[in-house]
Amino acid sequence: MTTIARPVGRIAIAPAPVGAAPGLVRQGRRRRLGRRPGLPGARLLGPLLVLIVWQAAAWAGLLDPRLLTGPDAVLRTAGELIADGRLGESIATSLGRALLGLAVGTVTGVVLAVLAGLSRLGDSLIDGTLQVKRAVPNLALIPLLILWLGIGEEFKVVVVALGVLVPVYINTYSGLTGIDRRYIELAESLGLSRRQYVRSVLLPGALPGFFVGFRLAVVGSWTALIVVETINATSGIGYMMSQAQLYAQSDIILVGLVVYGAFGFASDALVRLLERRALSWRRTLGS
Template sequence: MTATTLTGSPVPTRAPRARAGAVNRLTWLRRWISPVLVITLWQLLSSAGVIDERSIAAPLDIARTAGDLVADGVLQSATLTSLQRVGIGFGLGAVLGLDLAVLAGLSRFGEDAIDPPMQMLRTLPHFGLIPLFIIWFGIGETPKIALITMGVVFPLYLNTLGGIRNIDRKTVEAADAMGLTWPQRVRHVILPGALPQTLTGLRQSLGIAWLSLIVAETISASEGLGYLINNAREFQQTDVIVVGLVVYSILGLATDAIVRLLERRALTWRA
């Protein structure tokens, strides 16, 4: 029921908000039902011998292995190494992709000079460049970071360029009518207008960065999550392999959540 004042006008109550909170909690719980059921079934089948432990370890064994790797400090060291590679590669790719998109989007000459080679290069499967990267850069850290950088550049470039091109022309004309200078139009109109698509490209680039890292760490790596997984493969340690893959997925989800939080904060004006 809704409370009323002496004049008969309704007074808002907290019931709708409380119901919305209860629905959100129920939805969150429902989303956990299927993963828990899958893991439980997996454990039961492994315990009954239906799933061969040589094919894939049981969830409890994987959990114990993860605890041992954490206790030995192996998992933390490998994770930190992989994070450093992604951080450097993503930073370089983001700076390059954004700068090229802004130059191509704000200048006709820049578009003619930058966009054709970018459109050609983006069609290349960047994993196919691994042999060339090894020839050019050797088998150290450089080819790994170069591969991640290549994976980041193109989604960010394409989305940012698309955002700049799709800005409403009337908005630009209004900025002209207000007498804004070119730098002011870029700062207050063009870049904020392109921000939603730029953030979309950022999320896509982060996903590709983690995918590129998994492949990059197979290039004669001596540390990192990829090295941990490859070393476990040699000894058929499926529990270690699964632990490494789970950490990859957690890191990917965590970085995506950070970008989504940034998106909500930066685009509050859209709501």
């Protein structure tokens, strides 16, 4: 006997396949369950909202100008610092330290992760040592590093590199050792050499983990830089903020914080762009 489906609105009662329970089949457009594409610049909405609330509170007289000035006053102070060259010089110094420490820490972390991920001996020697370092905060190492390196540029770059090293190593190592066993069996069945296996299977499979660690490392480089430039420095954004603290210049302190935040936001956005380009072959919610 032939069953005829009867439409009820946008839902039709359709005949169930043989052996299956009867059910409802929805007609029309398929419902999408994933994330919808975001609008360009949507990630700026949160910071802009904070600025609007901050400025509104300043105009309403809810903030003490001696302790926390409004964004308009911070912008005027930034213009004055740019005009006399102090802000540009401080940014150039801090940016150089952050980039050098980020490069040293990233390269070191990737090399150690590859050695530990591809070799049992490397895993035994490196992973435990890095886990011990992970448990020791960088602030606890600063007195010892000052004894070894002094308070020059080498000390600052090493502290930044240590803040970058651990997240890069942990996530890259996790990506290398967490590759699905089926891909390894497929490479063996295809007769790939060790070099082909590393180039075609292992490294592409570890890239997602590396970029997770690299995003954490980029922000970590600025966090470590704030620490070293506030404690022991004679130049840079942190030094400018420390000098402003002595004279209760909250507007200059806020300029430094805004600069740190802007560089952190911009660097994270750049890493996200590189990640999307390098991992364009992946189909994920984020892509």
